[in-house]
Amino acid sequence: MSLRVAIMTDETGWHTGRLRKAFRARGVEARCVDLADCRIDTTWKPHGLAIPGFGHALPDAAFVRGIAGGTFEQVTLRLGILHALRESGVPVYNDARAIERSVDKSMTSFLLNRYGVPTPATWAGESAAHAQRVLMREAAAGRQVVMKPLFGSQGKGLMKPGVSLPALEAFSQVAYLQRYVDAGENGFDWRVLVIGGRAVAAMKRVGGEDWIHNFARGARCEPAELTPALAEISVRATQALGLDYAGVDLIPSEGGRPVVLEVNGVAAWRGLQTVTPLDIATLLVDDLLDRKLAASKGQLALAGNHERV
CATH class of the missing domain: 3.30.1490 (Dna Ligase; domain 1)
Incomplete structure (x- = not known):
């Protein structure tokens, strides 16, 4: 039986299309699932979790591509579904704990500072x-x-x-x-993508609206050299938040030293894909299957051996 993966998303489009293609190439069936359609149901045997498209079973893994906004209660429940999947032994990429840390800018700043990652006051x-x-x-x-x-x-x-x-x-x-970190007259920032503890690609975001360099607000994406300094700081930032993959936003401070502004735990990569020859969706899928899922299966096998002993 082939593996079945849930892509958690509130909208389908370019990103989910790339992910499904990459999963297909690995012989994995990937279904898009809106967290708003999932439910905790203690009468839904055997797991107490109802995930549309999976019947009474659970997916072999879940890839979190998007979580829709909503009321505090709605978002709490959607994150609760991700927590429940993890508690049920399903590898979640990125899991709810890590997403909560990265979505909350104050906790991101606290953890970056705590683990010595350069970030503005x-x-x-x-x-x-x-x-x-x-x-x-x-x-x-x-x-x-x-x-x-x-x-x-x-x-x-x-x-x-x-x-x-x-x-x-x-x-x-x-x-x-x-x-505020002034990037100068020709200001830019960096976006570095980290996957499985390794920085894999970087770009510069140049221009945009005034001092805000963001692809969604008109910034121009340009290739950037993934220097050892950029890679090392980005990996440390991702590890500080416990993320499997992340888009790390950095800006050059005085002397050109990069400092981390934000860490995105549900990172888009459409802009970055335009400036790198790497197939980012394939890298993400490979890391989920070959590292995260493989580690989970190894832990289950180890637990089974202990029980038999």
Whole structure:
């Protein structure tokens, strides 16, 4: 019987098409599944999990390509499905714990700093008074600060507030502030893709809207040399968050030293694919099957041997 993999996504398109093709090439049946259609059902024997397209069985593995936004309760339940799959012995790539760390910018910053990964100074809290003091202190030192939504991607909602803190209502009552790193007049940032503990490809994102370099906001993708420094920092950032694969966003600081701005645990790669000859979907699928799934099967076999003893 061939392996069956669930591609967890709320929309099908270019990325899921590439993944399904790569799975097919390995003789694996891949089905796209919306987490919103899954459910925890303790009467659904034998696992208590109902995954559309898999009947009463579970997939051999799950690849998380997208998690739709929603209410706090909806997102919690969708992540709960991923937690439940892992608890049921299904390898999840990336699993819910790692995604939660990368989606929450404050936890990302905390973990990067904790594990010594170069990243800009960051402050996150609910006190508007404290955030205002940070802005004034940074301005007095001749520095700027970027304010970001705690959750979000593609450069949406970013602003440089100067010395006047905007109302926190627009940021869900949380102030996430990060020291601005000026990339210069011809500014750019890097996106490095890390798969299975190895940096595999890099690009520069040049231009875009003002100081925000993002492919979704008009930035131009250009090939970039994957230097040892870029690779080493990106791998360390991915390991700090416990991710199987990640898109790591970095920017050159003074002297050209790269620092990590964000780590994307549900990374898109369409822009990167345009500037690298590597088949990224194939690399992802191979890592899931040959490393993650193989390790899971090895653990199950070891557990079975212990039980027999």
